[in-house]
Amino acid sequence: xxxxxxxxxxxxxxxxxxxxxxxxxxxxxxxxxxxxxTSYPLKLTDSCGRDVVIQQxxxxxxxxxxxxxxxxxxxGAGHKSKPFMGGTGPSIEAMLNEIKAEKTDLxxxxxxxxxxxxxxxxxxxxxxxxxxxxxxADQTTIPKVIQEMKQIGKMLNQSLIADNAxxxxxxxxxxxxxxxxxxxxxxxxxxxxxxxxxxGAPKYSTIVPKSLEQSLLTDAGxxxxxxxxxxxxxxxxxxxxxxxxxADPHYILISDYEALNNRNxxxxxxxxxxxxxxxVRENRxxxxxxxxxxxSTLHDDILLLxxxxxxxxxxx
Numbered sequence: 589x590x591x592x593x594x595x596x597x598x599x600x601x602x603x604x605x606x607x608x609x610x611x612x613x614x615x616x617x618x619x620x621x622x623x624x625x626t627s628y629p630l631k632l633t634d635s636c637g638r639d640v641v642i643q644q645x646x647x648x649x650x651x652x653x654x655x656x657x658x659x660x661x662x663x664g665a666g667h668k669s670k671p672f673m674g675g676t677g678p679s680i681e682a683m684l685n686e687i688k689a690e691k692t693d694l695x696x697x698x699x700x701x702x703x704x705x706x707x708x709x710x711x712x713x714x715x716x717x718x719x720x721x722x723x724x725a726d727q728t729t730i731p732k733v734i735q736e737m738k739q740i741g742k743m744l745n746q747s748l749i750a751d752n753a754x755x756x757x758x759x760x761x762x763x764x765x766x767x768x769x770x771x772x773x774x775x776x777x778x779x780x781x782x783x784x785x786x787x788g789a790p791k792y793s794t795i796v797p798k799s800l801e802q803s804l805l806t807d808a809g810x811x812x813x814x815x816x817x818x819x820x821x822x823x824x825x826x827x828x829x830x831x832x833x834x835a836d837p838h839y840i841l842i843s844d845y846e847a848l849n850n851r852n853x854x855x856x857x858x859x860x861x862x863x864x865x866x867x868v869r870e871n872r873x874x875x876x877x878x879x880x881x882x883x884s885t886l887h888d889d890i891l892l893l894x895x896x897x898x899x900x901x902x903x904x
Contacts, residue, residue, distance in 0.1 A: 626745040635726035636709040638716065645745045646693035646721075655882060656696055659727075662883040663741045664749025680714045687720060696740070698725040702798035703822050729803040733886065734758055753883075760887035764808055764894045773811035774897045777837040777867070780824065781845050782853065790854075792832065793824040801881060805841075808893035813837050829861050839897060840867040844878040872896075 630642040649668045651657050660669040670692055687695060695715060699708045705726065712724040723743065725736045734754045741750020778801065781793040794814045795801040805812055813835035820826040840856055862868050874896045879885045 624747045624751075626742050626747065630743060632723070632739060632743060634712070634724040635705075636712050636724040638712070638724070640721070640723050642694070642721070642743055646743070648690075648692045648694070649744065650687060650690055650692040650695045652695075652697060655700070656698055659698070659737075659740075659883040660696075662753050663737050663744070664746040664753075665741070665744045668744060680711055683711070684715060684718055684720070687715065688718070693721065694743075695720055695722040696725065697722060698727045698736075700727045700800040701796050701823065702728055703796065703819060728798060728800055730757065730761055730800075730807055730886070730890065733800070733883065734761075737883075756887045757890075760890050761807060764890050767894050767898055768809045769898070773806070773809055774839055775813055775835065775837045776805060776810040776839045776841060776897070777813050777832055777835065778805065778841040778843070779856075780843040783826070785828070789828065791826045791828060793820070793826050796823060796825055804881065804886075804890055804893060808890055809897050810839070810893065833861065833865060836865055837867050838872060840865075840873045841893075842873065842875045843880070844876060 626645065628642060628644045632640045632642070634640050647668060648670045649660065649665065650670050650672050651660060652672050654671075657666075657669050657671055660666050670690065672687065672690070697708050697712050697715075699705050705728075708724060712722050715722045723740070725740065727733050727736060734757050737750050737754040737757070738747075741747050741753075744750075777792075778795045779792055780795060783791045783793065785791040795805070795812060796819050797812065797815050797817070802812060802815070813832070814825045814827055817825045817827065842856065856862060856873050857868060857871075859868075867873060876892075877885075880889050880892075
């Protein structure tokens with residue numbers, strides 16, 4: 589028995605020596621063990637062009653909306669997320685006072701529409717000048733979201749999960765590009781809300797150009813019929829029946845919004861003036877799930893869009 593034990597021990601020593609020579613370690617193969625720890629202090633440049641120095645790993649991160657909170661969950665930092673419950677307040681000063689009272693390690697400010705970039709950077713600068721560590725992130729396109737997953741993940745010492753999330757989204761984007769054909773983009777009306785105009789006629793709100801929604805649609809091979817229109821309010825472009833009928837979109841997307849449960853809401857297929865629109869005639873209408881467009885589902889969302897827009901090709 590002693591001989592067998594000594595032989596086993598010799599083999600173990602040899603194996604350990606080989607691992608050391610090849611640069612392997614036990615810790616790198618253990619499940620749940622992060623192999624790429626962040627070194628602090630860490631210097632980064634945010635989307636406002638500011639140099640941000642993170643002295644040590646942030647333990648609490650204030651986020652300003654549910655999208656940011658979902659982003660934190662997606663990159664593995666949900667346990668650090670601290671939703672800001674005070675809203676933006678009547679002024680930047682009021683917002684500053686509430687955030688400083690929270691005693692958070694970091695504030696994350698993002699924007700998903702280019703039209704919001706200026707005010708977001710203004711708020712970021714104000715917070716920074718008053719001693720708050722803040723990082724601003726431009727999330728207006730899929731590639732930018734991918735990049736911010738990596739950068740913010742590194743900043744929060746969550747690179748392993750964050751890099752995996754960015755890889756999933758990158759792979760979905762690549763799969764989408766492989767599905768597109770040379771026939772050109774499909775024209776799309778994306779309805780996000782219906783309101784009554786001053787004349788009593790319905791006004792249809794659609795997505796804003798230069799936004800994450802626009803990026804999702806474009807990357808999936810769609811063309812927004814209102815891409816050249818100016819926003820009515822920062823988050824919406826409004827168009828009327830005549831505009832939509834004239835554009836004659838091939839496809840219609842319906843966002844999940846409160847009007848869907850309103851008794852005054854008229855479903856697309858029941859709108860008499862829309863009967864001759866190509867998308868309605870051919871029943872190419874898709875109601876999007878409530879979670880559509882959130883970081884945790886973006887990889888599935890872009891694939892959902894391309895499958896809807898290129899259903900004929902995928903069936904063949």
